[in-house]
Amino acid sequence: xxxxxTWSVSDMQRTDSDGGVSLIYWSMVSSDGTYSASEGGxxxxxxxxxxxDFISYSDLSEADVLGWVYTSLIEGEETADEAKxxxxxxxxAKVQKQIDAAATTASGTPW
Numbered sequence: 001x002x003x004x005x006t007w008s009v010s011d012m013q014r015t016d017s018d019g020g021v022s023l024i025y026w027s028m029v030s031s032d033g034t035y036s037a038s039e040g041g042x043x044x045x046x047x048x049x050x051x052x053d054f055i056s057y058s059d060l061s062e063a064d065v066l067g068w069v070y071t072s073l074i075e076g077e078e079t080a081d082e083a084k085x086x087x088x089x090x091x092x093a094k095v096q097k098q099i100d101a102a103a104t105t106a107s108g109t110p111w
Contacts, residue, residue, distance in 0.1 A: 012057070039091055073087060
């Protein structure tokens with residue numbers, strides 16, 4: 001079975017008065033249906049409700065928020081897409097290692 005990567009946002013904190021998001025809880029799970037590896041965390045956000053690119057909580061999509069998460073994961077000269085791919089590759093490799101170990105080991109008794 002193929003290994004799939006699933007990103008999600010489980011919760012966010014916001015300011016009621018202006019709809020600004022201040023905290024995002026996110027996760028990414030790589031799984032083949034049997035084995036899995038995950039990455040997750042929280043992202044603290046600073047926002048300016050008067051900025052032209054401000055998106056109020058009520059107008060956000062999960063894709064908008066995950067874009068912020070990918071950007072927060074950038075290391076060095078990476079792009080957000082490269083940071084996302086790096087995390088996925090790392091977790092996919094961990095799942096593949098579990099699959100490989102299971103394929104080369106067995107349990108039981110010889111009698």
